[in-house]
Each structure stands twice: as structure tokens, then as C-alpha cells.
Amino acid sequence: xxxIRNEVKIALLALAALGLxxxxxxxxxxxxxxxxxxxxxxxxxxxxQLRPSSPVFIKGFQIGMVKDMFIDKKDDKTIIAxxxxxxxxxxxxxxxxxxxxxxxxxxxxxxxxxxxxCEGDCAKTGDYLQAGSKSLIQSLxxxxxxxxxxxxxxxxxxxxxxxxxxxxxxxxxxxAVNALDHSLLNIEVMTNRLNxxxxxxxxxxxxxxxxxxxxxxxxxxxxxxxxxxIANLSSLSQQLKxxxxxxxxxxxxxxxxxxTLALRALRGTLSTTTGTLSRVDTLAQNLIRGKGLVGKTLTxxxxxxxxxxxxxxxxxxLQDIRMHPxxxxxxxxxxxxxxxxxxxNPIDDPAYQxxxxxxxxxxxxxxxx
Numbered sequence: 001x002x003x004i005r006n007e008v009k010i011a012l013l014a015l016a017a018l019g020l021x022x023x024x025x026x027x028x029x030x031x032x033x034x035x036x037x038x039x040x041x042x043x044x045x046x047x048x049q050l051r052p053s054s055p056v057f058i059k060g061f062q063i064g065m066v067k068d069m070f071i072d073k074k075d076d077k078t079i080i081a082x083x084x085x086x087x088x089x090x091x092x093x094x095x096x097x098x099x100x101x102x103x104x105x106x107x108x109x110x111x112x113x114x115x116x117x118c119e120g121d122c123a124k125t126g127d128y129l130q131a132g133s134k135s136l137i138q139s140l141x142x143x144x145x146x147x148x149x150x151x152x153x154x155x156x157x158x159x160x161x162x163x164x165x166x167x168x169x170x171x172x173x174x175x176a177v178n179a180l181d182h183s184l185l186n187i188e189v190m191t192n193r194l195n196x197x198x199x200x201x202x203x204x205x206x207x208x209x210x211x212x213x214x215x216x217x218x219x220x221x222x223x224x225x226x227x228x229x230i231a232n233l234s235s236l237s238q239q240l241k242x243x244x245x246x247x248x249x250x251x252x253x254x255x256x257x258x259x260t261l262a263l264r265a266l267r268g269t270l271s272t273t274t275g276t277l278s279r280v281d282t283l284a285q286n287l288i289r290g291k292g293l294v295g296k297t298l299t300x301x302x303x304x305x306x307x308x309x310x311x312x313x314x315x316x317x318l319q320d321i322r323m324h325p326x327x328x329x330x331x332x333x334x335x336x337x338x339x340x341x342x343x344x345n346p347i348d349d350p351a352y353q354x355x356x357x358x359x360x361x362x363x364x365x366x367x368x369x
Contacts, residue, residue: 098132
């Protein structure tokens with residue numbers, strides 16, 4: 001019995017794997033190396049995004065694929081497509097290889113248009129076919145003449161439906177259009193009138209606004225006078241009540257009381273505003289004196305010193321990252337022993353010298369203070 005060595009088994013397994021991989025690669029590209037095929041060529045002026053491995057059809061049936069594409073070296077502008085066609089398909093030499101679009105989402109293919117059956121003049125490997133192309137509409141809808149006929153039928157159908165609706169209700173569509181037209185005209189008239197009213201009363205609106213501003217300023221400027229008027233009106237009202245006048249006098253007294261209440265409310269509003277401004281001023285004084293959490297944060301010298309020290313340490317860290325980036329972008333793993341990193345003082349670095357000078361200036365300022 002023949003004993004096969006392990007090396008031979010490994011070699012045979014490797015060859016089988018290579019062969020299977022080669023076949024799978026060709027199969028994924030659309031080529032079947034186990035079947036016979038013939039190679040045909042087509043010259044195109046523009047391939048319109050045609051790619052290798054694009055399918056080749058005859059009336060929707062795939063008979064092959066685009067094997068390769070390259071530019072003709074004779075003129076450096078004509079593109080030659082290499083077609084791999086199944087060996088059992090007979091194609092005449094005068095067949096047209098048209099580039100078509102597969103769908104609206106993209107993708108191109110080649111359609112072989114056969115004008116007559118192959119009778120002794122079949123294309124063989126190495127022959128060139130005639131080139132052609134179709135637009136996306138032609139690819140999806142076919143002959144444009146047929147599409148025109150379809151659109152004509154659609155127009156006739158729409159006209160028939162519109163005529164039937166008009167006969168069923170002859171005044172309906174016309175009345176609807178007239179009503180819509182009148183509505184648009186009414187809206188336009190209303191808009192013009194509104195613009196005219198606003199234009200005529202623009203000066204009046206400005207005058208009213210100015211008067212309101214003047215009254216408000218007068219009330220604010222005469223706060224003391226208002227207070228005196230309130231006191232006088234209160235005294236007068238009490239005197240009228242004590243006098244025991246008739247009903248007319250009582251009504252006048254009630255009116256004076258209403259005015260007095262309104263003036264008191266206005267005075268209360270002014271007092272509230274004054275108190276609010278006083279509290280805001282107190283809060284600002286507390287911040288300046290360092291009272292409260294926010295005031296201490298603004299006036300604490302130790303916090304300032306800590307921030308300066310943190311900034312200096314951050315400058316040293318950034319300087320070390322700049323001078324020795326390998327310390328931070330690599331991970332060193334050592335299984336045995338310890339890994340020691342030697343730190344080098346950046347004495348010769350100009351940035352380090354500037355940092356030392358700034359620290360010395362801060363220290364001198366502290367000694368003087």
C-alpha cells in the first residue's frame with residue numbers, strides 16, 4: 001500500500017484551495033471557467049459609465065458579461081470593450097452591441113440586437129461587433145414612436161373625460177372658476193383698503209405714542225406733587241363725608257376716592273421699582289466687597305494663584321507632549337522586567353526658558369508685596 005507523505009497532502013490541499021479560490025473569484029465576477037466561451041470586441045466612442053462585469057443580454061436573456069475595457073492605443077480615445085459570450089450562442093457579425101440603462105437607480109449593460117439569424121457568417125473569437133447606445137427612456141420604454149402613440153392616447157382619454165364632465169354639468173366648471181376669480185378680486189380690494197387706512201392714520205398713531213411717552217415722563221417728574229395731591233384728595237373726601245351732603249356729593253366723593261386709589265397704586269409701583277434698584281445696588285456692593293460665594297470667587301487671591309499654577313503645569317505638560325510625543329501615542333508592553341522611562345529636562349527649549357522667566361517675575365512681585 002502506497003503511503004502518502006504529509007507534505008504531499010498539504011501540497012495537494014493547497015493546490016485544491018488555490019483552484020477553488022480562482023474559480024470562486026471568476027464566478028463572483030460572472031465568469032464560469034468550466035464552460036467554453038468566446039471573446040468578442042466592440043469599439044465605443046463613449047461607454048457611458050459601462051463597467052467590467054456588466055451583463056450582456058439578448059432580448060432580456062443574459063448570454064455573457066463585459067470581461068474587460070481599455071483605450072485603443074492607435075488613437076488614444078476609442079474605448080474597446082471585451083465581451084465574454086457563452087460558446088453555445090451564435091451571433092451574426094453585423095449584430096449591434098448597444099449600451100442600455102438597467103434602471104433609474106443606475107447601472108449599465110449591453111444588449112445584442114440581432115437583425116437576422118446567423119447563417120454561416122457567425123462571429124468568432126476576436127471579431128468586432130457594431131457599437132450602439134440607447135438612452136434611459138428608450139431602454140425602459142422601448143421605441144420613442146410607441147411612446148408618442150401612448151401619450152396621444154392618454155391626451156385623447158383626458159379630453160374625453162373633461163368633455164363628459166362639461167356635458168354633465170355645463171355651468172359647474174365655469175361658475176367655479178368665476179367664483180374663484182371674484183374671491184381673489186375681493187381679497188385684493190380688501191388689502192388695498194387696509195393699506196390706505198394704515199397710511200392715512202400713520203401720523204395719528206405716531207402722535208398717540210408720543211403723547212403716551214410725554215404723559216409717562218410728566219408723571220415720573222411730578223412724583224412729589226402726586227403724593228401731595230393724594231393727601232389733599234384724601235382730606236377733601238373725608239370732609240365731604242363728614243359734611244353729610246346729598247347723594248350727588250356722595251357720588252363725587254366716591255369718584256375722588258377712585259382717583260385716590262389709582263394714584264396710590266401708581267405710587268406703590270414707583271416705590272417697588274425704587275426698592276428693586278436698591279437691592280441690585282446692594283448685590284453689586286457685596287460682589288465688590290467679596291461677600292458670598294460669587295464675591296469670594298471674584299476676590300480670592302489664592303484662587304487666582306492656583307489658576308496661575310495650574311496654567312504653568314499645563315504649559316509644561318503641553319511642552320513635554322510637543323517634545324516627546326512618543327510617550328503618549330504608543331503603548332509599550334514588556335512581559336519580563338520593568339520598563340523605565342528616562343525623563344529629560346527640557347532646559348534648552350526656548351518655551352521652557354520663557355516659563356522660568358515668568359515664574360521668576362511672579363515670585364519677585366510676591367516678595368515686593
